[in-house]
Amino acid sequence: MDDNNCGCWAVLKRGVCKSSASRDSANTIPPTETRYLNASNRELYPPNEAHLSSDNPDPPPSDNKSPCQLLQFTFQELKSATGNFRPDSILGEGGFGYVFKGWIEENGTAPAKPGSGITVAVKSLKPDGLQGHREWVAEVDFLGQLHHPNLVKLIGYCIEDDQRLLVYEFMTRGSLENHLFRRTIPLPWSNRIKIALGAAKGLAFLHGGPEPVIYRDFKTSNILLDSEYNSKLSDFGLAKAGPQGDKTHVSTRVVGTYGYAAPEYVMTGHLTSKSDVYSFGVVLLEILTGRRSMDKKRPSGEQNLVTWARPYLADKRKLYQLVDPRLELNYSLKGVQKVSQLAHNCLHRDPKSRPTMDEVVKVLTPLQDLNDLAILSYHSRLSQQGRRKKKPEGSQQLSNTQSKSIRGSPLNTGKQRCR
Secondary structure (H helix, E strand, C coil), X not given: CCHHHCCEECCCCCCCCCCCCCCCCCCCXXXXXXXXXXXXXXXXXXXXXXXXXXXXXXXXXXXXXXXXXXXXXXXXXXXXXXXXXXXXXXXXXXXXXXXXXXXXXXXXXXXXXXXXXXXXXXEEECCCCHHHHHHHHHHHHHHCCEEXXXXXXXXXEEXXXXXXXXXEECCCCCEHHHHHHCCCCCCCHHHHHHHHHHHHHHHHHHHCCCCCXXXXXXXXXXXXXXXXXXXXXXXCCCCEEXXXXXXXXXXXXXXXXXXXXXXXXXXXXXXXXXXXXHHHHHHHHHHHHCCCCECCCCCHHHCEHHHHHHHHHCCCCCHHHHCCHHHCCCCEHHHHHHHHHHHHHHCCCCHHHCCCHHHHHHHHHHHHHCCCEHHHHHHHHHHHHHHHHHCCCCCCCCCHHHHHHHHCCHHHHHHHHCC
């Protein structure tokens, strides 16, 4: 990875650090709380399988820890920053709680008037869940110490009585999920490649650090976009420290989102970085097809995206039928080939046969510069066919092989699917 995309790693310490301007407060997170970082209500149990053992405790804190720069907010400050958590400031809702839009002063924790200072996203934990608190701790623990252009920036937190809140940088364009599935205007192919590459760089950074981190909940709703469509990974509530030394995997409770979790992880609870690679393959399919990983509204054979797409990925003659029809041939021919092959490799049933995220980044990087749009080739072919028709009958008739080639080409297929 090039120097411009390098992140900052601090040795992960299990516990929330105080801000540089921390307040003296009794509201400190007990270190032992962080042993249960991955307990979650987002648990996945394979059919007819017994409940898996709980997560192993994390290792003791390391002494080699650089100071964390998170800001510690009061509840009143965040209440004022979000306009008293008014409903029209809600950006979204998840299992954790609501996310509100707010404004704070540039050099501190004080609230600012709407439209001034720094725009932030404030995530508020539902007050009735210990499991949510564990994820809250994990979020602060990981994002407070990992810094990279493709990870969302955690600005600070609030822990006051039963209140648990997190303050992030505001991501102007929301989530990839919204752009792929909830907008009438299709996301352009070039933006899809840019987003996939940025997300891949984020995962590669997590996997490649001195203390590898497995993200464990990679999906379109957790990929946030700034104004330039740069993607950043968010929601580290399920993140898990990866195996080190001679260990090949981490044994853990099965959590995540159905449709994205790697099959071997669902069945055994054995977690590796290749579990994230599988999830990336699912998201890559969603980017390519414009279909959700699981969609009960589709016919029975098409509800599971991976199951439906596998036969197309394995056949070069059919892979263009996977492309999101809303793109209407506005995609790179070679790009579709490369993305389809990459998704096929990431979704390999054998985890060891999947690429690393560094290898994924290398495949995606050159795809940004491709300009072999299918629509241009299609118009060129129509023009050639038009010139042939103007010639006298019997001259330069197409051979049977040429005719079959045109009928079976991805361009012809695309024409039939465009409406």
